[in-house]
Amino acid sequence: MKPMIPLALLAATLLAGCATGKLGTAEKLALYRDHAGEPVKDFRYLGHLNGWAPIGDSALAVWTKPNEAYLLEFAGRCQDLEYATAISITQFANRVNARFDDVLPVGPGTSSIKIPCRIDTIRPLDVKALRASEKELREASAVERQTKN
Incomplete structure (x- = not known):
């Protein structure tokens, strides 16, 4: 700890x-x-976010509801995150899992080669x-x- x-x-x-x-x-x-609280293994994700905010190129805050948010920290640098106009998050069975799922920056300011950003830790905010x-x-x-x- x-x-x-x-x-x-x-x-x-x-x-x-x-x-x-x-x-x-x-x-x-x-x-x-x-x-942020202690790390959790996953969170419920129904395919849309209430908001998101990049924190440099190593972390991202996502709001799943107005009063429910998570701090996602990546295993490495997340290319193009600060320039993205949108993000896509992988999930399985409406759950986003640490060390299995990715964030993909999307938008005109991002490179043409989409490199997934592996979520290392998830912490509720x-x-x-x-x-x-x-x-x-x-x-x-x-x-x-x-x-x-």
Whole structure:
């Protein structure tokens, strides 16, 4: 089991990333990991997503319902994920499985050779806590910008 990053240290790191108004990939991944539960072997997927957000080229957040989301981390780099306008997720019997299923980036900004991105781990996200933390970071960033002017 990985040690948890102390919340104060995480907040300081994230606020440092917010100084530019936008979180960097490492800070965003740290935020999502901090709000993710223990790894699960799979999740239910009925063929459509309520939303998705790439986190660099190594992770992806997917919302299966407005208040149900998962952090998917890949076995390696996921080519074209940050430029995709859509994604496709493989599944079997309405279940997406870690270490068996893939994400495929789709869209005009992606390469013509589609390389599947193998899902290494799946972790459920605490959507409510994640949204609250994102709101706090936006507000802190706005206050910091106001004090600089």
